[in-house]
Amino acid sequence: MDIDILKVSERLKLDEVDIKKAFERKIISFDMYHNKKYLLFKKKLRHIERGTVLFLNNNMDIVMGYPKIRRAMMLYPTLKNYFINKIVVEEKLDGYNVRITKIDNKVMAITRGGRICPFTTKKALKFLNVNILDDYPNLMLCGEMIGLNNPYVPHYYPEVNNILIKSDKNNNKKTKIIENLGFYIFDVRYRETNKPLSISEKEELLQKYELPYVKPIGIFNKEDIEHIKKIILTLNDKKREGVVLKDPDMIINPIKYTTHYTQCNDLSVAFRYMYDLGIDFMFSRLVREGYQSFEFNEDEKEMEKRAKNIGKSILYPMVNSIKNISKGELITEDFEIYLDSEEDLNEFLDYLKKLHIAFVVKENQKFENGMHKVKIGRIYNSTNDKIKSHLDGNLW
Template identity: 60%
Template sequence: MDKMYLSDDILNFEEFIVNASKRLNIDEDTLKNGFSRKLITKYEYNEKKYLCFKKKLKHIERGTILFLNNNLDFIQGYPKIRRAMVLESSVEKYFDGKIAVEEKLDGYNIRIVKFYGETIAITRGGKICPFTTKKVKKYINTKFLDDFPELMLCGEMVGLNNPYVSHYYPEADKNHENLGFYIFDIRDKETNTALSIYEKERILDEYNISYVKPIKIIDSSDFEELWNILNSLNENHREGVVLKDPEMLKNPIKYTTHNTQCGDLSVAFSYVYDLGIDFMFSRLVREGYQSFEKCESEEEMKKRAHDLGESILIPMVETITEISKEGLAKECFELCFDSEKDFEEFINYLKTMHINFAIESKEYIKKDVFKSKICRIYNSTSDKIKSHLEGNLW
């Protein structure tokens, strides 16, 4: 199966395994196991064929891509940031001295690299996204990548007009779209070694590239200030924080706000049979620890419980109501393209990713602005709700 899987590109599978294991510094058996378990899949972008690691294999991060060229060039996936459940205990355990408090943005993670003279944008899962790549070339000064080809820009794409996580950010407003890129790390694309906060800021300022500036650098023992920052973010419906060692010698940790947990649940229970279970448990557990750590009164806990209940029940009932009227469970995005050709390229990409979608509208709103409303269809939620409404049993 493995040999057939790569037969179009690699004539000698065993030789490929030997060479790839050396290039990635991973043992051959682990690499073969990744193929047999279908943790490594093949994709293509602009006639460039590459392998994508769908899950972490030893030190090879999820989202790593390996190009099927003579050099077997690869770009490491962005490392997982672990989550603090009890904030103060985690900070005391993992940090000593100063911590940089950065805002965690509600968008999707991308890595931007230069590969054989072309700038490409890679999603967290390890796909070269044509939409994101086009926007990166349009909105980011990519001269940095010419000067530092061994590095990658790691950032967040945010805004209403993106195809993955639609969330309004006023600072992302453009002429005709709400879209923005904010870099949070600069890393070596093969070793994943990160530049310090100070070096990152110096370089990005020099190249005039937007980035996530620390809200504040504080003593790791200053919990009063840390909670003040989080409470302010929560009130403004912002996602949370990433806490970093300014020298980037220790792994960052993240922490999200109450309103973010509620917002996630609201989205998940709009598509209850597709996303509900995966989203529910972890977010409810986070809320329990947060309530405990804040020493909430009975009244405060009831308010939190009320918020959570609304986040779960209301969107679910709205979806059931929509499907009862012959509707579908769908999540819609309005996207802007520079041409109809770019739009068609992205549609072909969605088909390659086996994403079920429908195009609700498409039109030129200006000579060089092609706008489309694309909806992702959640089949399990649509089908199961329809079945229950027809009287079928659980």
């Protein structure tokens, strides 16, 4: 392709030499979605966030990458030091980060990494009244796609059940087909600058357009750590991920804090695919547990319970994977998604191939309205190969 480096340089305020080097090092990639050509940033480069998209259209439209949200290891004194006065507590949902924008009259859903995802784009168009983007073309809707029926972070949320088919005559059954999938906006930002609306501006605007958003759990004084701790414990009991803490005016970046439940859940995923998921990933979850147990001032009994949960989250999925491989099975991470047509299915599978994701289609059920329910298994090659090798008697 023919990319005008000078124009890119001027538009992004990046040095031409930096851009050329970034191309060579594959920090910047070229991609296309429905004839729309774009550049994407796979890593942060100077002031350009990871996941930033630059459309190669006349305007050279920019959609900035969603900024990294840093983590408090200790609530106290971190919140007191970090925030100005009040803290808005929002629930952190366990799905995947998406930015919705409209460019050249087309609504698109961009993943954290900067890809326009065909699955997410189509679902977003169903869930959202996107008129807002006609009225405010410079805004992007930043939110979390959650639920069991997505291809990235399948995690059940009871509040996002959609009835797709009331009954399916084809199967001669009266089974309801329910999709567990939903989208909640957490930030509204100017897509070129990443400047966010304040919490109140955001709520007002999203209410006006009847858009689903993450409703604040509460607003607290930055010294009121005990209240926030209680929220964490309640969310943990409900098996929810955690919180994002925000300045009401969004003057400073939000920070995050997660529950024991989430740490253990992350660990069990990591140890199911033990040779594929990074060991940094595992270590960081364990360390969080240390600070949380300390900060929550746990007694012997509470610590023992936490330790047991940690140990189980590590050992059980690992032994399970070894057992499965020993039976000759293939270890995959399975997800079931609903697609409107065979065309949509093929488009999504092509997208996965483009991302070099190894997968198998395990089930493909077609309904009479043309809809497909597809079970896709993502293959973790290192885990499969290395466990097999050790079971065959190869040394470490």
